[in-house]
Amino acid sequence: MRLQIVPFGEIPTEVLSAISEELELSFRIFSDISEPKGLPKEYYNPYRHQYVAPQILDFLFEEFKGRVLAVTDQDLFAEDLNFVFGQAQMNGRVAVISICRLNPTFYRQAFNKKLLIERAVKEAVHEVGHMAFGLTHCPDPNCVMSFSNTIFDVDRKSKEVCKSCKRKAGLFD
Ligand SMILES: [Zn+2]
Numbered sequence: 001m002r003l004q005i006v007p008f009g010e011i012p013t014e015v016l017s018a019i020s021e022e023l024e025l026s027f028r029i030f031s032d033i034s035e036p037k038g039l040p041k042e043y044y045n046p047y048r049h050q051y052v053a054p055q056i057l058d059f060l061f062e063e064f065k066g067r068v069l070a071v072t073d074q075d076l077f078a079e080d081l082n083f084v085f086g087q088a089q090m091n092g093r094v095a096v097i098s099i100c101r102l103n104p105t106f107y108r109q110a111f112n113k114k115l116l117i118e119r120a121v122k123e124a125v126h127e128v129g130h131m132a133f134g135l136t137h138c139p140d141p142n143c144v145m146s147f148s149n150t151i152f153d154v155d156r157k158s159k160e161v162c163k164s165c166k167r168k169a170g171l172f173d
């Protein structure tokens with residue numbers, strides 16, 4: 001399986017390459033990293049200072065032919081949720097993650113590239129799990145497919161896909 005990783009905004013190169021490496025290790029998905037692009041302004045909500053995640057997915061679906069994982073530095077929200085770390089088309093070909101709230105500086109902490117990379121990798125694997133394999137949220141709190149409501153949830157879970165999810169995805173060790 002192949003996938004295109006498209007940065008929207010200023011995304012550190014190490015974040016993108018770490019995501020690419022982990023997608024290969026976890027899912028045997030091979031990816032190319034594209035040149036950075038900008039998100040269409042019409043999906044920006046100026047009152048919330050956030051982009052509408054479902055509209056970004058529609059945009060990606062229109063704009064790209066194959067599988068795409070968008071990585072943005074802009075904050076995202078969806079329907080009833082104040083924010084989302086990411087969103088994906090289930091069993092589809094488009095997904096998006098935002099590194100905005102994965103960056104320690106968002107919580108007035110010192111910049112920590114290693115931590116940012118760890119978090120981005122987890123959220124990318126999570127969304128690609130929904131998109132490429134139709135995986136649903138996993139009850140195992142250590143599994144990367146467990147739902148993250150807060151940054152503490154992101155830090156708590158591992159970047160590993162649990163055995164049960166691997167089986168559902170048709171992947172075996
Ligand atoms: Zn999810």
Ligand SMILES: [Zn+2]
Pocket residue numbers: 138139140143144145146161162163164165166
């Ligand atoms: Zn799992």
